[in-house]
Amino acid sequence: MSLTDKTAIGILWNFSDQLLRRGMASLVTLLLARLLLPEDFGLLAMVLVFLTIASAMMDSGLSQAILRIPKLSPSDASTAFFSNIAFGVIAYVLLFAAAPMIADFYAEPRLIMLVRIGGLVVLINAFEVIQGAMLNRALDFRTRMKAGIPGSVISGIAAVLLGWLGYGVWALVGQMLIAALVTTALLWWWGTWRPSLTFDTTSFKAMFSFGYKMFLSRMLDVVFVNLYVLLVAKLFAASVAGLFFFAERLKELVINQLVTAVQNVTFPALASIQHDPELLKRAYRRILQVMVYLLFPAMLLLAALAQPLFMTLLPERWLSAVPYLQLMCIAAVMHPLSALNLNVLKVKGRSDLFLGLEVLKKVLICVVLAFTWRHGVMAILVGQIVVAVLSYIPNAWFSRDLINYSIGEQLADFMPSLLLSGGLAMATWLVEPYLPWSPMMKLLVLSGLAGGLYLLLSCLLRFSAWQYGAAWIQERLSQRKVENLNAS
Template sequence: MSLTAKTTTGILWNFGQQLATRGVGVLITLLLARFLVPEDFGLVAMMAVFLALGSSLMESGFREALIRLENVTQQDYDTAFYANLLLGLFSYGVLFLSAPAIAYFYEEPKLIELIRVASLTIIIMSFQVVQVASLSRKLNFKAQLKASLPASMISGTTSVYLAYIDYGVWAIVSQTLLNAFIQTALLWKVESWRPTLEFSWSSVKAMYNFGYKLFFSGVLDIVFQNLYVIVIAKVFSTYVAGLYFFANTMKELIVQQLVRSIQAVTYPALASVQHDNVRLKQGYKKIVILMTMILFSGVLFTAALAEPVFQILLPDKWSPAIPFFQLLCIASLMMPLHSISLNILKVKGRSDLFLYLEVIKKTINGLVLLATFRYGVYEILTGQIITSFINFIPNSYFSSKLLGYGIKEQIRDFLPILVITAVVASMGWNAFALFSSSMFAGAIFSSILMVVVYVISVFVFQREAFDLSLSFLKQFSNRKKVV
């Protein structure tokens, strides 16, 4: 099977995994929102950055290093497994001891116990890093679906019940812990690899030389992604932080999981042809066109229908989060292009450029946040949109130098799709306004209108992109081998 066919199958299976698990996640989040208040989500937001940093320290780039290696031995897997386990225990210890200081910073005493319990997730997740890496190397995302979907369903159902009987924020903490435990147990069932007693410092050094730069890049990304929550929680209130965190969670459930699917699949697929620049560029170009077609429409159509979706599915207490959600969706438009560009750097083994690029982008993000936070939350969100588009330039510059797929060529590939999507989304938003008497009918009509007009517009004005998408779907459905 060709790279294109393998990548397409992998993306669709991985997207199916994300769609199923995140579909459950959306449902669970909507149900939790009926029983919990914004302040509960605000508490989760406050500790999220520290849990994410602990998880990043636990992984330390070992998963990406295992995926990138052309030939992986049992010793490599064992070494990564024990390293992740030790790093997971260390991360938990740091968070356990730091909990009082974090609670003091936010002036929220409840955070001490919440952080100490929720951080156990890091230790649990350290047992699955190698399993995920092994399955990802095989592009076996179907097996990962067998682990993630039941875990999401069981943990989500449990958390809704706990929220219903007034456990408050602990319902979300229990969901996180239970999901990690069940998913890890099922991954051990679907993946046959088992650790032995091998360990090699030379293997650690080889993987860490590549992975530590990704780790520091990941730390920068986590800090700056969550810096908005930190600033909002500190400068404004737990309530406003809860609204922002809830809106961002909904956006990630709908949008970011597709981006993660792209990263999870394109990285091992492109890594398999890392020494063939011609095939690498061809695959990269096709992925850019396909993913922007899917994500641009998904993001802007969702933003256009945010008001009826929130008002139909959620209590009125969440209505103030609607503009947060819409602006965050727009800010995520360039995410697929960012993720694919970064994968090229990882495939080429340029984790040094990866880190350098993250420093540049986060410096830009920090300066814009510094300039906007004093004016209000909406100004902070507008700044996120601006930085998302600015950061496309350094992202694409480095990948273009490695492949010869320049910034202008990339813009020519995705800009027409972006324009079409924006026009169609605007049409859908205006069409919804005509149905003032029935919000549900307006949402259904606008959804159908946007999908139909979008497909026709792409067929007429972007025939190459339309044919590429159709070809990918046929490859997945027929499972034919292509040269």
């Protein structure tokens, strides 16, 4: 099987995994929104800021390092595994000790137990990181899906039950812990890799020389991505933080579904052709065109139909989050472009440039926040859009040098999808308030009409992504026909 076929099949498996897991997560989130208060989501948002930092410390970039090693030895994998366990223990101990200070920072004493109990997820995930990375390296996303879906289902059922019984924010914490525990256990049950009792100091130094820059970049990204939630939670009431976090969670359910699926597969696949710049450029162009073709209409139509979506699925107390979600979706349009350009740096082993760009982006975030935080949540979100647009330019600059993929070429590749999906989303948003239908009818008819028009027009205009998909499907059908003829 060719690398293209392996990558495409891997993306399909990973996307199916993301679709089912995110679909389950979306359903559970909507059910919990009916059982819990915005304040409960606000408390979880405060906790997750620090749990995410601890998780980044646990990983320390080693999972990324082993994905790009051309010939990975058993000793390399075992060294990374035991290093992650050690880093996980250190991260949890620091988190446990810092819990009272976190509670004092927010003036919320309930956070002490929430941080200490919720922090156990860091220890659980320490046993999963390398096992999952080995599956990613083998492009075995089917096993990841088999392990992830039961974790999502079981934890979702448990969370809804706890919410129905009145446990409030503990329903959200329970969901997080149970999902991590079940998924990790099943990955070890079905995964074939097992560590040996070896630790190679030389191997650790080599991996960490790449990984620590990824770790610092990840830490910066985690701190500053969560800085928005931290700032909103500190400056405003827990209920406002809950609305902000809830909108962000809905946005992430959509954007991570595709971006994560593509990145998980393409990084190990493209790392194998990292020494062929021409082939690497062609592969990245195709990935960018396909990703934006799918993601742009999803994010922009979600923004356009946020009002009827909330009115259909959620209690009235959540409607204040609608403008938050709309602005977040607009900012998220730039995410796949920046993510793919940064992926070029990882594939080429330039973690130094990756770290430098992350530092530059964080400086930009601080400058924009300095002008916006005094003017409320909406101003902060407009600032996010500004940061997203300006961050793309330096991210794309190095793709020109490393694989000769210039900003001009990238604009030519993604602008058709952006203009078409943006025009349809704008028309949908303008028409929606004047239609004398129920919110559910608006949601179903307008999303179906806009989606159908997008597919039809992209076909008539011969978008590259449409042609790639049609050609790949036709090729697979032809191969299947030949296999059936040979079998008969």
